[in-house]
Amino acid sequence: MKMQKSEVRLMKGNEALAEAAIRAGLDAYFGYPITPQSEILEYFTEQIPKRHGVVLQAESEVASINMVYGAAGAGARVMTSSSSPGMSLMQEGISYIAAAELPCLLVNVVRGGPGLGTIQPSQGDYFQAVKGGGHGDYRLIVLAPSSVQEMCDFVFDAFKLAEKYRNPAMILTDGALGQMMEKVEFPEEGSLPHQVPDWATTGKKGRERNFITSLHMEPEKMEEINLHLQKKYKVIEENEVRFETFEIDDAEIVLVAFGLPARICQKAVELAREKGIKAGLVRPITLFPFPKKILSDLSKKIDHFLVIELNAGQMVEDVMLAANGKCPVHFKGRMGGMIIQPEEVLEEIEKIIQQPILQE
Amino acid sequence: MHITDEIIIAGFGGQGVLSMGKILAYAAMFENKETSWMPSYGPEMRGGTANCITIISEKKISSPVVSKFDSAIILNQPSLNKFEDHVKEHGFLFYEASTIINPPTREDIMIYKIAAIEEANKMGQKQISNMIMLGAFLEIKPLVKRESVLSALKKVLPERHHHLIAVNEQALLRGKELIEINYHVSV
Numbered sequence: 001m002k003m004q005k006s007e008v009r010l011m012k013g014n015e016a017l018a019e020a021a022i023r024a025g026l027d028a029y030f031g032y033p034i035t036p037q038s039e040i041l042e043y044f045t046e047q048i049p050k051r052h053g054v055v056l057q058a059e060s061e062v063a064s065i066n067m068v069y070g071a072a073g074a075g076a077r078v079m080t081s082s083s084s085p086g087m088s089l090m091q092e093g094i095s096y097i098a099a100a101e102l103p104c105l106l107v108n109v110v111r112g113g114p115g116l117g118t119i120q121p122s123q124g125d126y127f128q129a130v131k132g133g134g135h136g137d138y139r140l141i142v143l144a145p146s147s148v149q150e151m152c153d154f155v156f157d158a159f160k161l162a163e164k165y166r167n168p169a170m171i172l173t174d175g176a177l178g179q180m181m182e183k184v185e186f187p188e189e190g191s192l193p194h195q196v197p198d199w200a201t202t203g204k205k206g207r208e209r210n211f212i213t214s215l216h217m218e219p220e221k222m223e224e225i226n227l228h229l230q231k232k233y234k235v236i237e238e239n240e241v242r243f244e245t246f247e248i249d250d251a252e253i254v255l256v257a258f259g260l261p262a263r264i265c266q267k268a269v270e271l272a273r274e275k276g277i278k279a280g281l282v283r284p285i286t287l288f289p290f291p292k293k294i295l296s297d298l299s300k301k302i303d304h305f306l307v308i309e310l311n312a313g314q315m316v317e318d319v320m321l322a323a324n325g326k327c328p329v330h331f332k333g334r335m336g337g338m339i340i341q342p343e344e345v346l347e348e349i350e351k352i353i354q355q356p357i358l359q360e
Numbered sequence: 361m362h363i364t365d366e367i368i369i370a371g372f373g374g375q376g377v378l379s380m381g382k383i384l385a386y387a388a389m390f391e392n393k394e395t396s397w398m399p400s401y402g403p404e405m406r407g408g409t410a411n412c413i414t415i416i417s418e419k420k421i422s423s424p425v426v427s428k429f430d431s432a433i434i435l436n437q438p439s440l441n442k443f444e445d446h447v448k449e450h451g452f453l454f455y456e457a458s459t460i461i462n463p464p465t466r467e468d469i470m471i472y473k474i475a476a477i478e479e480a481n482k483m484g485q486k487q488i489s490n491m492i493m494l495g496a497f498l499e500i501k502p503l504v505k506r507e508s509v510l511s512a513l514k515k516v517l518p519e520r521h522h523h524l525i526a527v528n529e530q531a532l533l534r535g536k537e538l539i540e541i542n543y544h545v546s547v
Contacts, residue, residue: 267423
């Protein structure tokens with residue numbers, strides 16, 4: 001469905017995300033403030049009472065995520081947001097929600113860790129977001145925006161995917177994208193219709209009781225649920241992979257980066273091309289499902305992958321799995337809230353292509 | 361005129377550094393240009409250092425994070441020390457006269473010294489020195505039109521301060537005049 005867009009506005013990423021959620025027909029938001037995502041709660045607190053839905057500042061992140069669990073079980077379109085330490089507190093509840101197969105939107109505006117860390121941007125929560133995070137075998141659908149426009153658009157996409165697969169979806173972004181301003185066009189309010197699903201616990205009057213739980217004492221039943229979940233994740237992997245490429249056709253070195261660093265890498269590719277270096281870029285948009293195939297295909301024809309992340313090297317492991325030894329996978333990261341500069345990436349590219357390729 | 365202008369604006373928190381960048385970004389948006397505004401954000405507010413990168417472009421902006429700038433608007437000494445070397449060759453540097461004791465020394469860039477704080481004090485509104493700087497900047501680098509800047513002011517100033525729009529407009533004009541007087545730029 002092509003959505004009609006309204007006027008262009010200049011907004012912070014966090015505010016754009018919140019406005020998008022309201023326009024996507026959000027029924028309820030539960031959250032607890034933490035920098036650098038507090039604008040989301042602030043925006044909702046100002047706007048939701050004037051428009052529609054519920055906004056509630058809970059007493060903690062643990063309370064927030066369990067309110068999300070309850071509201072999602074009742075069939076509401078619901079979300080929460082936090083930043084790294086707060087997201088860690090939510091992991092138990094997220095595992096329950098994934099096990100109970102409830103749709104909801106989780107937003108992690110990542111800051112530098114580990115620990116309380118800093119309030120500056122980071123991608124240190126990649127593993128937590130794409131490999132489960134809480135206990136047990138489960139997956140979130142993870143979208144990584146790289147612009148304020150995508151901070152808006154991916155809210156709609158995340159709700160669609162979450163509801164299609166009855167699975168929590170996460171927007172994994174960072175403090176810089178949350179705080180920066182860019183132009184954004186919003187879809188019209190009401191363009192994402194929502195009906196209360198028939199599995200929701202809305203009161204059993206006139207029908208059989210709906211029951212939502214993540215507790216199953218018989219191992220046979222629990223394994224059956226696990227098999228069902230794994231089958232669902234497989235379908236998601238087959239159908240929902242999204243990525244973007246830039247200048248890869250004749251590329252000899254391909255950068256892989258998600259979120260804001262992908263744009264920094266795009267600039268680095270431009271700088272490299274000016275110097276005659278055949279560089280390209282793959283930007284995973286969905287981190288789960290991960291764009292394995294394009295990376296696997298590329299690994300057979302390029303000389304190098306260079307993975308750029310704002311962490312100590314997390315997505316690089318997935319790139320290595322996709323490359324499966326077909327070409328070398330290099331890594332450069334910044335940590336603790338530091339942002340990498342395009343020139344730094346270019347330097348890394350030059351260092352790699354100047355190395356003699358060792359033949360076995 | 362460059363297709364893309366990457367601008368760093370830096371000074372103390374409370375000097376209106378972030379607002380200047382926002383005004384440029386809004387004005388660019390009103391002219392259907394591409395734009396991004398990236399603040400350095402942190403726990404520090406008034407008194408600490410603050411900066412933002414505003415990019416205005418005719419084409420889609422790849423990285424909103426850059427470390428080399430076409431233009432620098434600098435309102436204190438620590439920021440000058442930090443960013444002077446980050447101005448591109450043949451770039452432009454505007455600095456506030458009274459807060460900067462050790463002036464820039466680069467010879468491969470254009471440098472403009474603006475007595476913005478002194479002028480603002482003369483006008484009886486010391487908060488508008490940032491707009492004097494902005495007026496001077498736009499006189500040399502007319503990236504956006506005056507009307508767009510005025511519309512942008514309405515967006516950036518909270519409504520309770522809208523009575524100050526006129527004085528901000530005067531400040532912009534004063535910045536323009538300072539350039540005309542000191543640097544003999546024909547209009």
